[in-house]
Amino acid sequence: MIDLYYWGTPNGHKITLFLEEAGLPYRVKPVNIGKGEQFAPGFLKIAPNNRIPAIVDSEPTGGGAPISIFESGAILLYLAEKTGQFLPTGVRARADVLQWLFWQVGGLGPMAGQNHHFNGYSPEDIPYARQRYVRETARLYGVLDRRLTDHSFVGGEDYSIADMAIYPWIVPHERQKQDLDDFPHVKRWFDEIAARPATARAYAVADSLKNLPPPDPVEFARILFGIEPPKPAKKV
Structure with missing residues (x-):
């Protein structure tokens, strides 16, 4: 089973596209980046760069302990090699x-x-x-x-x-x-x-998260980009 730590961003969509095309079983673990959940200590152990997506594969090829992977390109390469799909061998x-x-x-x-x-x-x-x-x-x-x-x-x-x-x-x-x-x-x-049908299924994963309360725009900018709200002007 693949646990996918995910939010509906372009980098997140990359991984649901692969998983839906390959038919791999997976569980979505939402990481609400607008609320700063990417900075939680538990997520940091999986993704030290504090970015989604990340995966934990509890059934890696060859067995053994679960493998965690961060960075979307590395995840795609890992999944392609694990399944033998969507990456030529020549x-x-x-x-x-x-x-x-x-x-x-x-x-x-x-x-x-x-x-x-x-x-x-x-x-x-x-x-x-x-x-x-x-x-x-x-x-x-x-x-x-x-x-x-x-x-x-x-x-x-x-x-x-x-x-x-x-x-x-x-x-x-x-x-x-x-x-x-x-x-x-x-x-x-x-x-x-x-x-492609798998593309529609992949984007439906993001749609399922849209019912969550939207983040406050000022707080969203502060969390993602370190942008502090402007200070009120001093009264003269």
Whole structure:
């Protein structure tokens, strides 16, 4: 059984996409990042970087004690190797998938994340920062579009962990100030993944958490980004 420590973010969606596609049994352990549950000592033992997702596999290959894994890219690689799914075994095909997996965790995710931050959460309007990350996100969409010009999926002709890593970061394209009509090959790929039954099931996991009370916006920004509310002006 896989215990998935999860919240409905792009990185969280990566893992539910894999688990639903592979049909692995799992239990969701919600970690409400808006309330700071990622800083709980028990979670810190599993995920020392205080970030979701993380997993605990109580039935690792070869037996033995449970294994805990943090960082979404590492989790996808672990699950692919455990199940023998969504990661080719051939040297060249495997290298193609892994380089695009790392392209996401080292490029698209961090840059789109900064895009989200400066366009949605920054307490200051910093035009340079907003433009910088919108433009870099657009550049990365262009890289992906060129790759998909002559490939069905990012890693090649088969759906893989590279697609699972990238797709959730394309879902909020409007929030990132991107128009998929400007990237026709990304749009074709995006629509195909969106239509997969496992994708709908994966995103339904996040929907099941939406009934929880929403966090206070000021407290949310303080917890996630260390942004303190502005101090009231001194009376003269």
